[in-house]
Amino acid sequence: MARRVEFVDTSILCNLLGVPGKCQDREKVVKQLQDKEQARDCDLLLPMTAVLETGNHIAQLPGGRERRTCAERFAGVLRMVVEGKAPWALNEIEWDAAHLDMLIMGGRTGSTLVDHACNRLGCGDLNILIERDRYLARTSGVEATVWTLDELLASYA
Template identity: 35%
Template sequence: MSSICLIDTSVFVNMLNVPGLNQDAERVGADFLDYVDSNCTFILPMATILETGNHIAQNGDGRLRRHTAQRFCDAVCAAFADEPPYRLSEFPSTREVLEWLAEFPDKAGQNKAGNRTGEGTSFGDLSIIKEYERCVARFPMSELFIWSLDSDLEAYHHRPEHVAHR
């Protein structure tokens, strides 16, 4: 099975070329093509969809927001239609969200990383990590990773023993 990639907001805003949040658009676009050539499947987590939609609505003039919002809708609709290279994200159940909420105060209170002592794990990032964990359990024989420009999320990478390192 090919690799499975959960797309973080930091990458998706660059893929969509969201004004002001697209400083890495060229690199992300090249990496996207490499991943597509490697038959990678992309999952858009719920948090990525919601956060990206918020960034678009709060950015630029109305005409630019509308054009960016259309690119966003096209990509998200493709994911919901399971159009390659996308796969449908499994949105969480009420029970799962309640479990995440029980964990959130501790995650928010802990330092996100050794070099990020003034920041805890956001609820959006926690939900992406939980989706990653669910995918690892569901697809244990696949390479699976969170594609992020954020080093703490980028560290989530599952490689079964039979998969060569990238």
């Protein structure tokens, strides 16, 4: 049986961090994380895309106090990743021409970046799929999906 890996989407990270306006499913996501940790049947990877998108959501919060509080929580979670204390590891990627080419071509989705944009799948979501594809290409014996609340992304995950 293949080892299971799940890439943590921005929607999940925002809920876990309690980002105002982006955490309407917080209780459900916290419970899902607890279940995943207890089951120990998959490894969680944090894609670079989720880090960048979450940071942008935090930076766009209207209130300075909530922006700071949320940014401090976010920095704390990232510190835990660096120290190996988070429930997930960072998906280390090489951002190079091959990565961009896969992004433009849409990876294994069967549609290009342009087609996805026209159908409202954002570049960040597509990039998470590319990160997953590249992970699968360099790893054997693994089944990789995306843990997300986004229905469109989930349809490709």
